[in-house]
Amino acid sequence: MALDKAVVAHIAALARIRLSEAELEPLADELSHILTWVERLNEVDTSGVAPMTSVAATLLPMRDDEVTDGGCREDILGNAPRTARGFFVVPKVVE
Amino acid sequence: MSDSSLLALTLAEARDGLARKSFSARELTLAYNEAVEEIEPLNAYITPTPERALEMAEAADQRLARGEALPLDGIPIAVKDLYCTKGVLTTAASHILDGFRPPYESTVSEKLWQSGAVMLGKTNLDEFAMGSSSTTSYYGPVENPWRLSGDNRPLVPGGSSGGSAAAVAARAAVAAAGTDTGGSIRQPASFCGIVGLKPTYGRCSRWGVVAYASSLDHPGPMTRTVRDAAIMLRAMSGHDPRDATSAPVPVPDYEAALTGDIRGLRVGIPQEYRADGIPAEIEALWQQGADWLRAAGAELVEISLPTIKYALPTYYIIAPAEASSNLARYDGVRFGLRVEGNSLDEMYELTRAAGFGAEVRRRVLIGTYVLSAGYYNAYYLKAQRVRALMIRDFATAFEKVDCILAPTAPSAAFAIGEKTEDPIAMYLNDVFTVPANLAGVPAISVPAGLSADGLPLGLQIMGRAFDEETVLRVAGVLENAARFRHLPSFVAGCGQ
Numbered sequence: 001m002a003l004d005k006a007v008v009a010h011i012a013a014l015a016r017i018r019l020s021e022a023e024l025e026p027l028a029d030e031l032s033h034i035l036t037w038v039e040r041l042n043e044v045d046t047s048g049v050a051p052m053t054s055v056a057a058t059l060l061p062m063r064d065d066e067v068t069d070g071g072c073r074e075d076i077l078g079n080a081p082r083t084a085r086g087f088f089v090v091p092k093v094v095e
Numbered sequence: 096m097s098d099s100s101l102l103a104l105t106l107a108e109a110r111d112g113l114a115r116k117s118f119s120a121r122e123l124t125l126a127y128n129e130a131v132e133e134i135e136p137l138n139a140y141i142t143p144t145p146e147r148a149l150e151m152a153e154a155a156d157q158r159l160a161r162g163e164a165l166p167l168d169g170i171p172i173a174v175k176d177l178y179c180t181k182g183v184l185t186t187a188a189s190h191i192l193d194g195f196r197p198p199y200e201s202t203v204s205e206k207l208w209q210s211g212a213v214m215l216g217k218t219n220l221d222e223f224a225m226g227s228s229s230t231t232s233y234y235g236p237v238e239n240p241w242r243l244s245g246d247n248r249p250l251v252p253g254g255s256s257g258g259s260a261a262a263v264a265a266r267a268a269v270a271a272a273g274t275d276t277g278g279s280i281r282q283p284a285s286f287c288g289i290v291g292l293k294p295t296y297g298r299c300s301r302w303g304v305v306a307y308a309s310s311l312d313h314p315g316p317m318t319r320t321v322r323d324a325a326i327m328l329r330a331m332s333g334h335d336p337r338d339a340t341s342a343p344v345p346v347p348d349y350e351a352a353l354t355g356d357i358r359g360l361r362v363g364i365p366q367e368y369r370a371d372g373i374p375a376e377i378e379a380l381w382q383q384g385a386d387w388l389r390a391a392g393a394e395l396v397e398i399s400l401p402t403i404k405y406a407l408p409t410y411y412i413i414a415p416a417e418a419s420s421n422l423a424r425y426d427g428v429r430f431g432l433r434v435e436g437n438s439l440d441e442m443y444e445l446t447r448a449a450g451f452g453a454e455v456r457r458r459v460l461i462g463t464y465v466l467s468a469g470y471y472n473a474y475y476l477k478a479q480r481v482r483a484l485m486i487r488d489f490a491t492a493f494e495k496v497d498c499i500l501a502p503t504a505p506s507a508a509f510a511i512g513e514k515t516e517d518p519i520a521m522y523l524n525d526v527f528t529v530p531a532n533l534a535g536v537p538a539i540s541v542p543a544g545l546s547a548d549g550l551p552l553g554l555q556i557m558g559r560a561f562d563e564e565t566v567l568r569v570a571g572v573l574e575n576a577a578r579f580r581h582l583p584s585f586v587a588g589c590g591q
Contacts, residue, residue, distance in 0.1 A: 003464070007464075008460070011460050011463045011464045011467065012460060013444075014463050014467060015419060015447070015459050015460055015463040016423075016426070016440065016443040016444050016447055017444060017447045017448050017451065017456060017459065017460070018441075018444035018445055018447070018448040019448070027457075027460070030457060030518065031457070031460060031461060031464070033517075033518075033519065034411065034457075034461060034518060034519065035461070035464070035474075037408060037411075037519055038408040038409075038411050038412050038474070038478075039408075040405065040408050041405055041408050041409060041412070041477050041478060041481055042477070043405075044402065044405055044480075044481050044484065046477065046480035046481060046483075046484065049480045049483050049484055050480070050483060051476045051479030051480050051482075051483060052479045052480070052482040052483040052486060053479075054310075054340070055296050055310070055486060055533075055534060055535030055560075056296060056297055056340070056342065056535060056560065058297075058342070060339055061336075061339060061343070063336065072198065075198035075199075076198070076429075078196075078198060079194070079195055079196065079197075079198075079429065079430035079431070080428070080429050080430060081427060081428075081430075081431075081432075081433035082433070088428050088429060090428055090439050090442065091435075091436060091437065091438055091439050091441075091442050093438075093439050
């Protein structure tokens with residue numbers, strides 16, 4: 001699959017990574033090269049094969065529905081670039 | 096004892112010396128703190144923690160004096176800077192985690208400290224463990240302590256646990272905790288002439304390890320000997336309710352598995368590993384390994400893992416897909432780097448553009464693409480179907496054999512700066528290691544010989560899920576036969 005600049009700009013927007021116009025073309029080439037290489041998988045007949053969901057045939061464990069953690073707001077906020085009155089601060093999202 | 100003789104001790108020897116009171120944990124740790132400083136030119140450590148190491152050593156000495164020694168009491172080890180360590184800078188070698196001091200400790204590192212181990216510091220790696228050369232770190236590349244004979248160019252230590260491998264090989268840590276997503280413990284172990292063990296998926300908890308590709312990430316030990324790997328694996332293993340994929344199974348005494356007796360054991364030789372045009376010296380070493388095991392009484396059996404030639408393309412869909420999801424958390428809001436913007440989206444985009452290096456960005460974009468609407472079936476689900484076939488291949492093989500012998504990597508260490516133009520040339524480093532990650536089975540790399548240029552080469556043993564004991568037993572036999580006693584050019588305590 002050859003990706004063009006528009007597709008790269010689209011996936012970069014989905015991934016929330018800002019790219020300059022000059023970066024689009026070289027990235028389109030690199031990513032196309034990798035995608036062409038992984039498309040070798042189309043040689044494998046996987047009809048009737050269920051996609052793997054876990055390497056070990058185990059079910060997700062259940063536990064009692066009890067609070068086992070929490071009450072550590074200062075710890076959680078301790079690494080934040082900006083906080084105020086016990087909250088994370090982000091740019092204004094509501095006008 | 097002199098510093099250089101303290102640094103030469105294996106983990107098992109250091110443990111026994113401490114128990115006999117031949118030296119104290121404080122003496123051992125002081126020697127290692129100096130060694131960490133001495134190997135600074137290799138850039139193996141991002142954050143040394145010498146003061147914490149001394150405090151932990153003094154606590155170990157008190158327990159040793161009371162006769163209450165823990166299994167790893169007083170053993171100075173390094174931790175890959177992918178494990179969260181409470182209050183200690185944790186970077187994943189990425190700019191985006193600038194200044195991050197976790198308020199919690201990863202399960203595996205916690206287990207190591209609870210076993211008495213002493214933390215020397217946090218070791219360098221490829222950014223977010225994405226790489227095979229330890230050159231993509233925001234903190235600069237790691238140098239391999241080995242040099243080509245007659246050539247002083249710096250070589251890569253392999254990756255992504257390259258700082259850990261370099262530190263153990265250069266005697267600036269007795270052992271290290273690494274992680275392996277596609278070969279990141281075994282390939283650097285091979286490049287640096289040490290032992291690296293990737294256990295079964297679920298054996299060691301992933302809780303508190305910075306996530307790259309959750310279905311493929313495996314914590315594991317990196318050591319100088321197979322016995323040391325057995326000792327350290329026991330301390331790192333065990334069920335953890337905080338990791339839903341952690342296996343609720345008992346942890347055996349792995350050291351007791353090192354009987355040296357492999358008579359009658361069936362060892363598989365996967366024919367597909369030959370098909371990749373591997374260099375003659377790697378093929379010859381592999382044959383030598385097979386001969387050693389046969390001489391020790393094992394039966395060699397040709398086996399086939401038909402889907403294995405698709406392991407790398409499968410990995411390079413699944414791993415980036417999981418990475419794109421896992422790395423969504425780096426958004427400039429809760430921790431790490433933040434680049435201000437006029438809107439929330441602009442802040443996200445500028446933060447992630449500034450915070451991620453080229454390889455991380457590449458994998459996040461590939462992952463986003465293969466998971467995006469219209470391509471999910473063609474790429475991601477297709478890869479998961481091929482992965483299911485690969486797991487079936489291993490299961491079929493393990494009906495016929497008890498373990499599998501293969502090379503660890505398709506080459507010895509290469510020069511820093513090589514293989515950086517074409518991402519796929521770098522990805523091919525993991526051709527022999529990725530299958531065990533996709534299948535979740537345990538695999539170990541043991542130093543087995545030197546290349547024509549005088550660099551270490553490893554051989555790999557893969558085993559059945561949760562049968563690390565057989566893997567270690569066979570690895571021990573390989574180690575005894577190989578008698579690998581070579582040292583790198585740069586070793587701490589040797590006064591170069």
